[in-house]
Amino acid sequence: MVHFGALLSALLLASAAAASPIVSPRTHLSFPPVPVTAKGLLCRVPIPIVQQVLCPRAGSANPSVNTPLGAAQGVADANGAVRFAVRYGQAARWQPSSVVTSWQFPNGNANASELPLACPQFNIDDSAMSEDCLSMLIYVPNTVTPGSNAPTLLWIHGGSFTAGSATGPGLDGSSLAAATNSIVAVVQYRLGVLGLVSPNGQTNLAAKDIMTGLSFLQKVLPSFGGSSSKITLAGQSSGANLIRGLLAIPSAQSLFQSAILQSDPMDYGFLSAGAQQTLQNFFIKQLPCSSSDTTCLNKLSIDTILGAQDSLINSAFSLDPSTGAGEPIRLVHDGSLITSPLDGTAPFPHVSKPVLVTNVKNEAGLSIYGSTPPITVSDYEGAVSSAFGTQPGAAILQNVNYAVATLASASGTDVASTQDERPTLERLGTDQIWRCPTWTFARNWVGGGGRAFVGLYVVGASYPGNTDITAFCGENGVVCHQDDIEIVFGTAPSPNAPQAALIAEMQARYKAFLNTGNPNVPGHATWNAATTGDVHALTLGGSGEVAAGGCDPSFFGKIVPYDYQLFGI
Incomplete structure (x- = not known):
C-alpha cells in the first residue's frame, strides 16, 4: 500500500509529461509569481534589489542604538517603528553558524536603508x-525604549x-x-x-541558524528595550516546521x-536518519567532488550546487517515498540535535x-x-x-x-465522468496534510x-500570486495557503471590512x-485551550468553534494513518 499523499506526489511528477488528471496536494509551496501591474505590486516582489530601488521606506531618519556588539543604525518607518538590518551570524559552507562579534550591516552594505x-x-x-x-530585519516600535522589557516575535519565513x-x-x-508594542524580527536561514543536506554529514544546519539568531537577539534585545527572556517564535509553512523542530531540540529550549x-504540513513528519542518508548519498554523486574534499566543495559555484539540488528534489520521491514531493529536503530526526519526532510514533516528551x-x-x-x-469521480x-x-x-x-456526492443528471449525462471532484480532493488534502495532524499535535502537546490554542482562518488576504489561481483561490470565501500572512502582519493592501477586523483581532491576540x-x-470570543479530547479550534474571521469532521481522533491517525506513521519516521 502507498499512502495517498505519497501516491499523488508520484502522480504529480508524472503528470507534466502524461497530462494526468490527478494532482497531489503536495506541490511545491514556495513564493508564487507576482503579476507586475503597478509600482505597488512591484514592492511586493520578494527580490531585494527591486524593493531597494523602487520601494524606499517612508522615513529618512537614522536612529542609532548602542548594543554590546556596537552601534546599530536604523531607518524610521512611517508606521511608527524603526527598522534595523543586521548580519546576525557567520558560517563556512556546510558548517554550523556562530553569532557575529560586532554589529554589521548585511552583505557589506554601506547604510541602514539597504536590505x-x-x-x-x-x-x-x-x-x-x-x-x-x-541576516535579519528588526522592527522596533517607537513605544519601546530601553527599559521597556518588551516581548519579541521572531518570524521564520516559509518556502518549502x-x-x-x-x-x-x-x-x-x-x-x-x-x-x-513588541519587537518583531524577521530572520533568514540557509535553504x-x-x-x-551536507556532503560532510552535517544535519539541520538551518535549525542551528535559527538558534544562532536567537542567541544574537538575547545579546542585543535589552539595548532596544526588549527582554531577552520573552521571545516567541512564529512562522508559516516550512517556517512553522522549523519551529516544530526547535521545540524538539533540548538545547534550544532556553x-x-x-x-x-x-x-505546518505536519503529516510529513521529520525525515528519518535513513532517508537523510539516502538523500545525502545521492547529492554527493551529483557533485564533482568527494565528500572529504573540502577544498573542492568550497570552490563549487552556487549554480553547480543548486543544479545538484534540483536533481535531488526531482529524484527524492523515487529514492525514498517518505520524502514526498512537498518538502523532500527538510529537518531530520537525527537523535542528537532533534531528539523527538513530536508525534505519536514515539513517547511524547514532557513539554x-x-x-x-x-x-x-x-x-x-x-x-x-x-x-x-x-x-x-x-x-x-x-x-x-x-x-x-x-x-x-x-x-x-x-x-x-x-465521499463523492454524485448528483443525478436529468439529461442522462454520465456524471461519474464529468463531475469535478477537485473540491473533494482539496478537503481531503487539507485535512490529511495540514489540519488533522495539527489537531493531533495539539492533543499530544497538551x-x-x-498548553495549546488551535485556530482556523476562514478569512484571509490573498497572498501575491494566489489570486492567479482564479478557479479557486481567487473566489470569495476561499482562504488558500499563505493567505494568513498579511493578516498577521497587517500588510494586506486595502483590506475590506472583514479583513481589517481580523487584522485588528489577530494582532491584539498576538x-x-x-x-x-x-x-x-x-x-473578542473566548479562545479555549485545547484538551487531550477536544482541541476547541476557534474560527478566525467567523464565529464559534470548528467542527472536527474528518479530524476526529478516531479517523485520521487511527483508521487512516498519517505519513509519519506509515513510514515509521
Whole structure:
C-alpha cells in the first residue's frame, strides 16, 4: 500500500509529461509569481534589489542604538517603528553558524536603508542572493525604549525550505510591531542543500541558524528595550516546521518562551536518519567532488550546487517515498540535535511552553488548483482506493467529509465522468496534510504537559500570486495557503471590512500571547485551550468553534494513518 499523499506526489511528477488528471496536494509551496501591474505590486516582489530601488521606506531618519556588539543604525518607518538590518551570524559552507562579534550591516552594505540579500535559491537573480545571508530585519516600535522589557516575535519565513527571505511579500514587520508594542524580527536561514543536506554529514544546519539568531537577539534585545527572556517564535509553512523542530531540540529550549505555528504540513513528519542518508548519498554523486574534499566543495559555484539540488528534489520521491514531493529536503530526526519526532510514533516528551497552532480553510487549494484539470469521480475514487488500500480507502470514501456526492443528471449525462471532484480532493488534502495532524499535535502537546490554542482562518488576504489561481483561490470565501500572512502582519493592501477586523483581532491576540502565553483579549470570543479530547479550534474571521469532521481522533491517525506513521519516521 502507498499512502495517498505519497501516491499523488508520484502522480504529480508524472503528470507534466502524461497530462494526468490527478494532482497531489503536495506541490511545491514556495513564493508564487507576482503579476507586475503597478509600482505597488512591484514592492511586493520578494527580490531585494527591486524593493531597494523602487520601494524606499517612508522615513529618512537614522536612529542609532548602542548594543554590546556596537552601534546599530536604523531607518524610521512611517508606521511608527524603526527598522534595523543586521548580519546576525557567520558560517563556512556546510558548517554550523556562530553569532557575529560586532554589529554589521548585511552583505557589506554601506547604510541602514539597504536590505539583505536572500539566501541562494532558484527563481531570483544572482545579484539578489548571497551565500553570506544570515541576516535579519528588526522592527522596533517607537513605544519601546530601553527599559521597556518588551516581548519579541521572531518570524521564520516559509518556502518549502528552498525559497523565501526576510524581504518576502507582506513581511514588513513595522505595523505588527506597532500594534503589538513588541519587537518583531524577521530572520533568514540557509535553504535547500546548503542548510539541510551536507556532503560532510552535517544535519539541520538551518535549525542551528535559527538558534544562532536567537542567541544574537538575547545579546542585543535589552539595548532596544526588549527582554531577552520573552521571545516567541512564529512562522508559516516550512517556517512553522522549523519551529516544530526547535521545540524538539533540548538545547534550544532556553532560547525562547513560546511558539506560533501557522500552516505546518505536519503529516510529513521529520525525515528519518535513513532517508537523510539516502538523500545525502545521492547529492554527493551529483557533485564533482568527494565528500572529504573540502577544498573542492568550497570552490563549487552556487549554480553547480543548486543544479545538484534540483536533481535531488526531482529524484527524492523515487529514492525514498517518505520524502514526498512537498518538502523532500527538510529537518531530520537525527537523535542528537532533534531528539523527538513530536508525534505519536514515539513517547511524547514532557513539554511546558504555550503554543498557538493554526491552519487556513483551504490549505491544499493552491496546490490542487494551481496546475490541475478537473478530476472525475472515477479518478478520485480510484486514487483513494489504490493509495490507501481496501479498508482505509473504503473508510475515506464512506466518510461524509470526503465521499463523492454524485448528483443525478436529468439529461442522462454520465456524471461519474464529468463531475469535478477537485473540491473533494482539496478537503481531503487539507485535512490529511495540514489540519488533522495539527489537531493531533495539539492533543499530544497538551498530553505532554503544555498548553495549546488551535485556530482556523476562514478569512484571509490573498497572498501575491494566489489570486492567479482564479478557479479557486481567487473566489470569495476561499482562504488558500499563505493567505494568513498579511493578516498577521497587517500588510494586506486595502483590506475590506472583514479583513481589517481580523487584522485588528489577530494582532491584539498576538500581543496578549507574546506577553502571557494566552491569546484571549477583551472584546473578542473566548479562545479555549485545547484538551487531550477536544482541541476547541476557534474560527478566525467567523464565529464559534470548528467542527472536527474528518479530524476526529478516531479517523485520521487511527483508521487512516498519517505519513509519519506509515513510514515509521
